[in-house]
Amino acid sequence: MTSPILTARKLNKRYGRVVAMEDCDFDLLPGEILAVIGDNGAGKSTLIKALSGALRPDSGEIRLDGKLVHFSSPIQAREHGIETVYQTLALSPALTIADNIFMGREIRKPGIMGSLFRQLDKKKMQDFARNKLSELGLMTIQNIAQTVETLSGGQRQGVAVARAAAFGTNVVILDEPTAALGVKESRKVLDLIKTVKSKGIPIILISHNMPHVFEVADRIHVHRLGKRLCVIDPKDYTMSDAVALMTGAMAPPDQEVAA
Amino acid sequence: MTDAPGSVDTRLPEQETVAEFDSSHKSTFHRLLGFLQATPSAIPLFVLITAIIVFGILNGHRFFSPFALTLILQQVAIVGIVAVAQSLVILTAGIDLSVGAIAVMSSVIMGKFTFDLGMPPELAVLCGLATGLFFGTANGLLVAYVKLPPFIVTLGMWQIVLAANFLYSGSVVIRSEEIAQRAPILQFFGRTIEVGGAIFTYGVILLLLLVLLMSYILSQTAWGRHVYAVGDDPDAAELSGVKVKATLVSVYAIGGLICAFAGWALIGRLGSVSPQAGQLANIESVTAVVIGGISLFGGRGSVAGTLFGALIVGVFTLGLRLLGADVQWTYLLIGALIIFAVTIDQTIRKVSL
Ligand SMILES: Nc1ncnc2c1ncn2[C@@H]1O[C@H](COP(=O)(O)OP(=O)(O)OP(=O)(O)O)[C@@H](O)[C@H]1O
Ligand SMILES: [Mg+2]
Numbered sequence: 001m002t003s004p005i006l007t008a009r010k011l012n013k014r015y016g017r018v019v020a021m022e023d024c025d026f027d028l029l030p031g032e033i034l035a036v037i038g039d040n041g042a043g044k045s046t047l048i049k050a051l052s053g054a055l056r057p058d059s060g061e062i063r064l065d066g067k068l069v070h071f072s073s074p075i076q077a078r079e080h081g082i083e084t085v086y087q088t089l090a091l092s093p094a095l096t097i098a099d100n101i102f103m104g105r106e107i108r109k110p111g112i113m114g115s116l117f118r119q120l121d122k123k124k125m126q127d128f129a130r131n132k133l134s135e136l137g138l139m140t141i142q143n144i145a146q147t148v149e150t151l152s153g154g155q156r157q158g159v160a161v162a163r164a165a166a167f168g169t170n171v172v173i174l175d176e177p178t179a180a181l182g183v184k185e186s187r188k189v190l191d192l193i194k195t196v197k198s199k200g201i202p203i204i205l206i207s208h209n210m211p212h213v214f215e216v217a218d219r220i221h222v223h224r225l226g227k228r229l230c231v232i233d234p235k236d237y238t239m240s241d242a243v244a245l246m247t248g249a250m251a252p253p254d255q256e257v258a259a
Numbered sequence: 260m261t262d263a264p265g266s267v268d269t270r271l272p273e274q275e276t277v278a279e280f281d282s283s284h285k286s287t288f289h290r291l292l293g294f295l296q297a298t299p300s301a302i303p304l305f306v307l308i309t310a311i312i313v314f315g316i317l318n319g320h321r322f323f324s325p326f327a328l329t330l331i332l333q334q335v336a337i338v339g340i341v342a343v344a345q346s347l348v349i350l351t352a353g354i355d356l357s358v359g360a361i362a363v364m365s366s367v368i369m370g371k372f373t374f375d376l377g378m379p380p381e382l383a384v385l386c387g388l389a390t391g392l393f394f395g396t397a398n399g400l401l402v403a404y405v406k407l408p409p410f411i412v413t414l415g416m417w418q419i420v421l422a423a424n425f426l427y428s429g430s431v432v433i434r435s436e437e438i439a440q441r442a443p444i445l446q447f448f449g450r451t452i453e454v455g456g457a458i459f460t461y462g463v464i465l466l467l468l469l470v471l472l473m474s475y476i477l478s479q480t481a482w483g484r485h486v487y488a489v490g491d492d493p494d495a496a497e498l499s500g501v502k503v504k505a506t507l508v509s510v511y512a513i514g515g516l517i518c519a520f521a522g523w524a525l526i527g528r529l530g531s532v533s534p535q536a537g538q539l540a541n542i543e544s545v546t547a548v549v550i551g552g553i554s555l556f557g558g559r560g561s562v563a564g565t566l567f568g569a570l571i572v573g574v575f576t577l578g579l580r581l582l583g584a585d586v587q588w589t590y591l592l593i594g595a596l597i598i599f600a601v602t603i604d605q606t607i608r609k610v611s612l
Contacts, residue, residue: 073497103500106484
């Protein structure tokens with residue numbers, strides 16, 4: 001059996017009296033699309049924030065390629081090739097699309113203008129951003145220098161997904177990437193997810209949309225009450241089974257947790 | 260698109276509505292707002308030019324001369340420099356009430372260290388600049404790491420620095436002649452260049468260079484982008500890889516250093532070192548920033564706008580004085596402009612949300 005690329009063991013996280021994660025385990029296999037499903041408030045976002053460095057778990061361990069990691073900020077996770085689209089998107093509305101895509105990893109001009117005067121290579125960043133967006137077929141942006149606040153909700157989501165897909169080298173995490181999208185745009189994001197997978201990069205996909213989950217997922221991690229309830233193969237279960245599991249209407253299968 | 264976008268969805272995707280991506284039929288009003296959003300200094304520039312023309316017509320050559328127009332620059336130089344520092348802080352959605360106090364404290368250090376401690380004036384100037392940097396950094400650390408509201412931190416710092424300034428200086432003025440004789444470098448920014456009838460003090464040139472430099476840094480460097488991102492939405496900035504705390508500390512620290520330069524320029528303007536000076540610089544700098552179109556909610560605006568804001572105040576002040584109007588008219592009109600500017604900002608922000 002292949003060894004997982006990203007694992008978590010016994011993660012705990014409390015917010016005051018609210019237990020957001022309780023002895024939560026997690027495994028992501030190389031090259032797979034792992035869907036994470038669960039009720040509102042089950043703790044899905046909390047889990048992936050721990051994996052992406054956005055929050056520190058109170059206890060527990062996370063391993064990347066078998067090596068213990070302690071991310072104290074999203075920058076550190078990014079340096080390890082883990083890119084995340086957060087549920088809130090984490091975009092700066094008053095800045096441009098290119099500014100947002102390169103936030104925290106700006107490209108400077110070559111030569112003295114870049115090294116001494118720290119000038120950004122806006123053209124290079126805009127070209128890159130434009131290429132990525134059109135390559136992903138995500139949208140028809142008239143002007144890459146327009147601010148994010150002038151975009152529709154779906155377009156914003158497209159920008160956030162494009163940013164993660166463009167830079168993710170190890171793991172791409174998507175927290176409800178199709179939540180605000182219409183049919184066409186959801187389709188594009190799903191195709192994009194498959195494209196990223198075809199490059200051999202594993203993906204964690206959080207979604208409430210069962211058709212989407214069952215279309216793309218190799219395995220489904222069912223999250224309930226702050227921990228992993230079970231991992232199921234979408235070929236062996238129906239959508240209603242999955243919903244029954246996550247709401248507690250069905251008991252989890254007897255299993256020695258997959259992977 | 261915040262949390263909880265809905266519960267389990269087992270519908271087929273085909274039943275969802277198609278999102279509209281078309282934004283071509285915007286109204287003219289929206290296009291205007293879009294333009295103002297992208298160019299926040301357009302309105303203050305327009306107001307400034309209009310005010311110059313109106314006062315030029317009303318006052319004639321007394322106002323519309325190189326001498327009078329550069330006099331305005333001289334009169335706004337100190338507040339303008341302080342307002343550049345204030346701009347940085349307000350761009351991060353903060354506010355700095357201690358700017359004026361830090362400027363005066365720095366100037367007092369420069370004077371006292373030269374005359375009381377017998378330091379070489381150059382070294383005393385460096386100590387004064389370090390003082391500004393120190394208090395600015397203290398503000399930044401309290402805002403970023405102790406997570407206190409900027410208003411409270413700088414309200415406290417204002418009192419602390421002002422009191423320290425009075426305690427240390429005993430409110431004693433160091434006279435202009437003495438400085439000119441023994442430490443002329445302290446009055447460096449009071450020196451002038453004359454071109455035609457126009458008179459530029461070095462302080463004015465400092466202001467203009469500072470505005471150019473900050474405009475470049477804010478729009479052309481990564482740090483500048485981060486300042487806007489932090490003011491726009493600190494959580495989003497953090498998640499997308501900005502070191503929010505370090506950015507905040509550097510903003511307040513640089514703000515403090517700029518204030519120290521303002522303190523140095525203040526000696527040039529007054530000739531003397533006066534512990535009583537600059538008492539209103541904090542309010543006047545906020546006024547320039549707000550009239551200049553920088554949003555008090557952070558993330559929007561430019562230092563060019565701030566310069567225009569400071570100049571608008573200067574133009575109104577001199578223009579009305581030449582007309583023989585009561586000085587209260589200046590305050591009344593500036594007050595109205597502040598409210599007008601914030602109304603515009605609110606409108607722009609509402610449209611964007
Ligand atoms: N910053 C916070 N402060 C306090 N409580 C929090 C915070 N973030 C999450 N929680 C709590 O932790 C629990 C798990 O939240 P989380 O956002 O991880 O759920 P989720 O599974 O992602 O839900 P959804 O499907 O609605 O996105 C919830 O009870 C939530 O109220
Ligand atoms: Mg969530």
